[in-house]
Amino acid sequence: MPNAFTKVAVAKPNPDKVLRVARTLVYPQHLIWLIVGCIALLSIVNFASLAWRHFSRGRRYSSSTRHAISVTRIHLAAADTLQALAFRWTLPIGNSFSINFFEFAVCVAYVAALLSWSFADTTSLGGVKFDAHYYSNRAGRIAASQLPILGAFGMRNNIIALLTGIGFDKINLLHRTAARAICLLVWIHAGGRLALGLSGDDVMAENPWVQCGVLAGSSLTLLCFLTVRPIRNWNYEFFIVIHFIFVFIMLIALYFHTRARFITYWGIWPTMVIWGTDRFISLLRITLLNFSYLNPFSSKESKRALDASIEVLSPLFLRVSFKRPAYFRWRPGQSAFICFPTISALPWESHPFTISSLPKATLDGSNEIVFLLRVHRGLTARLLKEAKVEKTYPVFINGPYSNPPVLGGYNTVMLIAGGSGISFALPLFEYLTSMPQSSKDRPQRVVLIWAIRDADHAQWLAPAIRNIPGDLSVSVKIFVTSDKTAVSAENSADVSLSDEKTEEPGLHDRPLVSVDYGRPSITAIVKNEVEKSRGRMCVNVCGPSGLIEATRVAVRKPRPMDILRGGPTITLHVEGFGG
Numbered sequence: 001m002p003n004a005f006t007k008v009a010v011a012k013p014n015p016d017k018v019l020r021v022a023r024t025l026v027y028p029q030h031l032i033w034l035i036v037g038c039i040a041l042l043s044i045v046n047f048a049s050l051a052w053r054h055f056s057r058g059r060r061y062s063s064s065t066r067h068a069i070s071v072t073r074i075h076l077a078a079a080d081t082l083q084a085l086a087f088r089w090t091l092p093i094g095n096s097f098s099i100n101f102f103e104f105a106v107c108v109a110y111v112a113a114l115l116s117w118s119f120a121d122t123t124s125l126g127g128v129k130f131d132a133h134y135y136s137n138r139a140g141r142i143a144a145s146q147l148p149i150l151g152a153f154g155m156r157n158n159i160i161a162l163l164t165g166i167g168f169d170k171i172n173l174l175h176r177t178a179a180r181a182i183c184l185l186v187w188i189h190a191g192g193r194l195a196l197g198l199s200g201d202d203v204m205a206e207n208p209w210v211q212c213g214v215l216a217g218s219s220l221t222l223l224c225f226l227t228v229r230p231i232r233n234w235n236y237e238f239f240i241v242i243h244f245i246f247v248f249i250m251l252i253a254l255y256f257h258t259r260a261r262f263i264t265y266w267g268i269w270p271t272m273v274i275w276g277t278d279r280f281i282s283l284l285r286i287t288l289l290n291f292s293y294l295n296p297f298s299s300k301e302s303k304r305a306l307d308a309s310i311e312v313l314s315p316l317f318l319r320v321s322f323k324r325p326a327y328f329r330w331r332p333g334q335s336a337f338i339c340f341p342t343i344s345a346l347p348w349e350s351h352p353f354t355i356s357s358l359p360k361a362t363l364d365g366s367n368e369i370v371f372l373l374r375v376h377r378g379l380t381a382r383l384l385k386e387a388k389v390e391k392t393y394p395v396f397i398n399g400p401y402s403n404p405p406v407l408g409g410y411n412t413v414m415l416i417a418g419g420s421g422i423s424f425a426l427p428l429f430e431y432l433t434s435m436p437q438s439s440k441d442r443p444q445r446v447v448l449i450w451a452i453r454d455a456d457h458a459q460w461l462a463p464a465i466r467n468i469p470g471d472l473s474v475s476v477k478i479f480v481t482s483d484k485t486a487v488s489a490e491n492s493a494d495v496s497l498s499d500e501k502t503e504e505p506g507l508h509d510r511p512l513v514s515v516d517y518g519r520p521s522i523t524a525i526v527k528n529e530v531e532k533s534r535g536r537m538c539v540n541v542c543g544p545s546g547l548i549e550a551t552r553v554a555v556r557k558p559r560p561m562d563i564l565r566g567g568p569t570i571t572l573h574v575e576g577f578g579g
């Protein structure tokens with residue numbers, strides 16, 4: 001009689017099993033290397049283009065006249081055409097969201113790669129095509145192995161954003177795409193296992209590890225449905241809570257599911273390390289930046305010195321300012337999360353806002369950090385209700401975050417803002433116009449376009465305009481979009497900039513500010529600036545989705561012939577405030 005030992009010893013290995021186990025181990029690794037490779041490539045492109053701009057900056061053009069076609073500019077024309085097609089043509093998704101062709105291609109390629117690696121080589125040795133024995137576990141393992149990448153895309157302290165220069169909105173799009181793609185793989189994994197029939201230690205009713213798998217998959221699925229854009233727009237704090245709860249359940253359940261197969265190292269531990277590192281850095285930052293509040297030995301006076309003032313600029317806008325915390329440095333255009341513990345509805349509630357003041361180094365002594373807030377329905381509405389001139393409010397800051405464009409080295413910079421988008425455009429405008437004449441980074445021309453509802457808001461620009469050096473070509477075009485009777489061009493600037501500061505000589509004498517009523521024709525303005533420019537041009541836009549789309553339309557048509565004749569190449573930067 002053969003005993004158990006001799007049975008095992010003589011049992012022939014199942015060649016199908018050997019093959020599929022080997023592929024289940026190796027294919028997820030291929031995908032990880034593919035994604036790491038893409039990130040490395042994007043980082044190289046980013047650093048190479050920064051270096052190229054840095055070393056070739058400082059070239060000045062005395063006229064905008066175009067010359068005969070030059071073949072030496074073919075690479076510029078080709079690169080610009082590619083950028084125009086990839087980054088400026090968009091596909092609408094719903095009413096208020098769109099993605100450009102490049103983003104669309106990246107998302108499709110990512111999902112296609114996950115599916116290809118899950119289903120490639122799944123014909124069994126017996127000739128069964130799409131054999132579930134082959135793809136079901138592989139899809140599950142690929143899903144688990146993508147979790148650290150999903151986590152890395154969603155982090156605030158984002159190393160991928162830093163390396164690739166990709167902005168907050170785009171990285172977040174990848175985070176959401178990865179979550180949905182992983183969810184799809186989880187269902188393929190579950191469907192495959194069901195198709196094979198659950199028996200032995202796979203039976204759900206008897207095996208907690210299988211139940212944990214179902215719980216993890218269900219949590220991820222619910223998460224994907226409950227965090228869609230309309231819900232985020234309806235109640236962001238609800239989204240935060242739901243996100244936290246379901247991610248927590250999913251990770252714990254997945255830990256026990258994968259532990260049963262000794263593969264926690266595939267998904268869970270690396271994800272925990274990435275998440276933990278992000279939280280640790282944030283905690284460290286919050287502690288360091290807000291130490292005077294947290295230090296139990298700080299006097300009341302020193303704590304109050306850090307409190308924020310909230311100024312009501314209009315029923316739609318607030319100006320929040322407070323002393324810049326020691327160690328807090330930022331680049332113009334970066335944002336920070338701010339939390340008002342005595343006003344927030346929830347203790348962890350913090351919101352991102354762009355820092356609209358410049359870092360101290362360029363400010364001649366002013367030590368304030370300033371934010372311009374558009375009033376919505378949540379925290380900002382509570383701030384509006386609470387704001388009192390004589391009162392100050394404890395405020396915690398965490399940052400800086402975001403990846404604003406590096407504007408040094410462009411010949412022409414256009415900053416287009418709608419409403420609160422000025423909080424992004426203004427610090428960049430001040431930064432560019434305060435560069436010393438000797439700086440190679442200094443542009444030749446800066447154009448600021450601001451569409452606002454209320455003419456009174458125009459005076460917020462007065463301090464920034466006052467300091468513009470006379471030798472820099474600057475144009476500020478303000479468009480008041482509320483339904484008022486048009487005013488004449490000559491006196492409109494006086495009306496809008498009529499605070500006591502505008503009485504300084506120089507402001508009205510220089511024809512740099514114009515105020516018009518109605519919506520700006522972005523296409524006409526951009527066309528005019530392109531015709532006047534040479535070298536490199538950077539167009540930046542921040543505001544409502546309509547303005548962003550109008551700007552894309554204005555720069556989306558490829559202009560290879562103009563570039564071959566010496567016309568400017570264009571870079572477009574869109575700041576969507578997370579939209």
Ligand SMILES: Cc1cc2nc3c(=O)[nH]c(=O)nc-3n(C[C@H](O)[C@H](O)[C@H](O)COP(=O)(O)OP(=O)(O)OC[C@H]3O[C@@H](n4cnc5c(N)ncnc54)[C@H](O)[C@@H]3O)c2cc1C
Pocket residue numbers: 168232233234235236237335350351352353354355372373374375376377378379380381402420423424577578579
């Ligand atoms: C990088 C970045 C920079 C920003 N800079 C500015 C700025 O300088 N000035 C400005 O007025 N606004 C800015 N915003 C938008 C600002 O964060 C939201 O308008 C603000 O959080 C709304 O708060 P609320 O509770 O009053 O909004 P709600 O009335 O609750 O919601 C209004 C809108 O804001 C979104 N929102 C709410 N809370 C958050 C949050 N914590 N994170 C992201 N979006 C949220 C909602 O999805 C919704 O679409 C920025 C957003 C981002 C992502």
